[in-house]
Amino acid sequence: MKFLVHELKELYRQNLFRQTQRLDGPQSPRTVIEGKECILLSSNNYLGLTEHPEVKETAKKAVESWGSGAGGSRLTTGNYALHEELEQEIAQFKKSAGAVLFGSGYAANLGIIQALAGRGDAIISDALNHASIIDGARLSRAEVKVYRHRDTGHLEEILAKSRDNRRRLIITDGVFSMDGDLAPLPEMVALAERYSAMLMVDDAHGTGVFGRRGAGIVEHYGLEDKIQVQMGTLSKALGSIGAYVTGTPELIDYLKNKARSFIFSTALPPAAVGAALAALRIVQRETEIRHKLWRNARYLRAKLIELGYNIPTYESPIIPIFIGDDEKTMRLALALRDGGVFAPGIRPPTVPRGTSRIRVTVMAVHTLEDLDQALLVFNRAGRQLNII
Template identity: 60%
Template sequence: MEFLKKELSNLIQHNLYRRMNTMNDSQTSRTIVNGKKCILLSSNNYLGLTGHPELISAAKDAISLWGTGAGGSRLTTGNFRLHEELEEAIAHFKNTESAVVFNTGYMANIGTITALTGKEDIIFSDELNHASIIDGCRLSRAKTVIYPHKKIGALEKLLQQASGYRRILIVTDGVFSMDGDLAPLPRLVELSEKYNALLMVDDAHATGVLGDRGAGSVNHFGLEGKISIQMGTLSKAIGSAGGYVAGSRDLIDYLRNKARSFIFSTSLPPSVIAAALAALRVMQKNPQLREKLHLNAQYLRSGLKQMGFTILAEESPVIPVLIGDADKTVQMAQHLFDLGVFAPGIRPPTVPQGTSRVRVTVMATHTRDDLDQALAAFEQAGQMLGIIQ
């Protein structure tokens, strides 16, 4: 297969080749990456819960009681009482009638979109939506229309032209994972009601982060009961693994019967489910974690802007530092790593050409000393490469 070597060589030549980094320690604010001690500024472990003692204890207890594996799909032998408890807890957390857990957020998006839409339907998807949404749209065989990022006027014009379809679905990220900005959910709700469309929100980067209860972007905007489908993950702020969809009882019952990525997968092991349940309890008992997270994000973002870096958004703990050129982005990330800060460079095709960036994320567990050292590294690396003066 000579074409593989050519394709890989082309990626290397254009600085688009990806290498995996090896974590030699846990997802704490200071960790070891590729054998080097560094400040971790790239984890989605927003609240620092992956190492929380209550989550670890719950996972250990579940292994002792239930074993290490689920042994089958949820519809055969893999449905434990713990799975049902977690789904009830998620529904309560999201203020919906019901919820269903998938093995990953990717599987939740693909399974939900393909179950709800087909070739008789039309989907309107924001141009910066996550890859799992894009793939779900492609697999659904529905007509998919990509609308300009957050451009409500453009979306409405497209909706006005949509006629003769069985169903209309509007799908968007709640927090866009690479830009860190929020979807204009109140306006999207208005459009969904006006044009009789289903509205689906991917809250992967908002769950546990936004809203007065930490319940996500829908909670943040006060739109409970207004959005048909709320998807999210258990692998980011929740500190465990898996994805979920929350909504009406009928929606969840339908997905359990129609979503292929749910039906044909061995269910998540009890230890993972128990950790997610514990995380929901810890998160709701300790709102100060979320407050600290946002204070840390504000402090780091402000420091970077004062130095002269271009920050793409200011609404979440995702802080994209725009570099532009892919080569220079790779160099910036390497300089930061040499200075003891791990923050990866993000390049096409993950982001559009000319918008390569260092994607920074903060955690509630970062100390002021961590952030000050990170800022010093950014200043030194940025000046070295001529990104800032």
């Protein structure tokens, strides 16, 4: 196992070695990280629902009623009425005929892609899609073709050249997790229809955040009846764990029979399902939470740009601060943490080389006082390192 030592040394040399940082508090606007109180600006808990009293209480009640674990896969002993209740409510929320739960977003993407594509098929994937999509495509044994990020012209070129493939599956993130930009879904839908291709959207970072009702990026564009496969997670704005897929009854039945990560995984524990149910209802009932999120996101993005940071102008609760150099990125992340702001540096292989960044995310439950205090730290750290 000497190669492990060599590989770790090489990661150190390239300034790419990564370590976990312990949280001693919840996913709150202010939490404790490695013993230090920090303003949390890196969580996907966009609506702050992990700490919502109703979410926590419903999770507790689910444990009291159903126990701590599911005890088996959904196809054996793990199919609780609670799972079916959540699936029904997700389908209604997404204006879809059906839904099925998975253990995580990663597991969902692996299962869906491997079930829908195989030898002789073509998977056509955005260059910046999530790692779970990339891995699912590789494992499917289909021919994988990558189009330039958000470039629908390049996508059409690939579609035109792939007519001989048995089936074609276009896959995109709805909201790209490291950049915060949106997939051009209207143009993609038109291309999918023109070339008779399936279209799958990973709405992990859109669910609860985008759309008139918070139903996600597909609702944002008004394309509810145009996307064959919608996947999303329960672990971000919905404050729990797990994932879902929505689509036709035939798609849902097919995935239950063909998606290996569904068939061979223990079902979600009752507490997670209960928490997700409560969060889903809150999203639909308390629209003001989403308005607060967008107010905070727009405020923080505008102020960071005013300070002189290199930030794209599109709107999303994900705010990437582009630095480029790996070492300087990590020095800035450390300076921020020393100043009481937790916003980690993101380096390759998570992002392409030369695009290292600080990935800032904001929550609905941040106050303007939180954000203003964080901005003081960003100003001081950026000037000390000659970044702004």
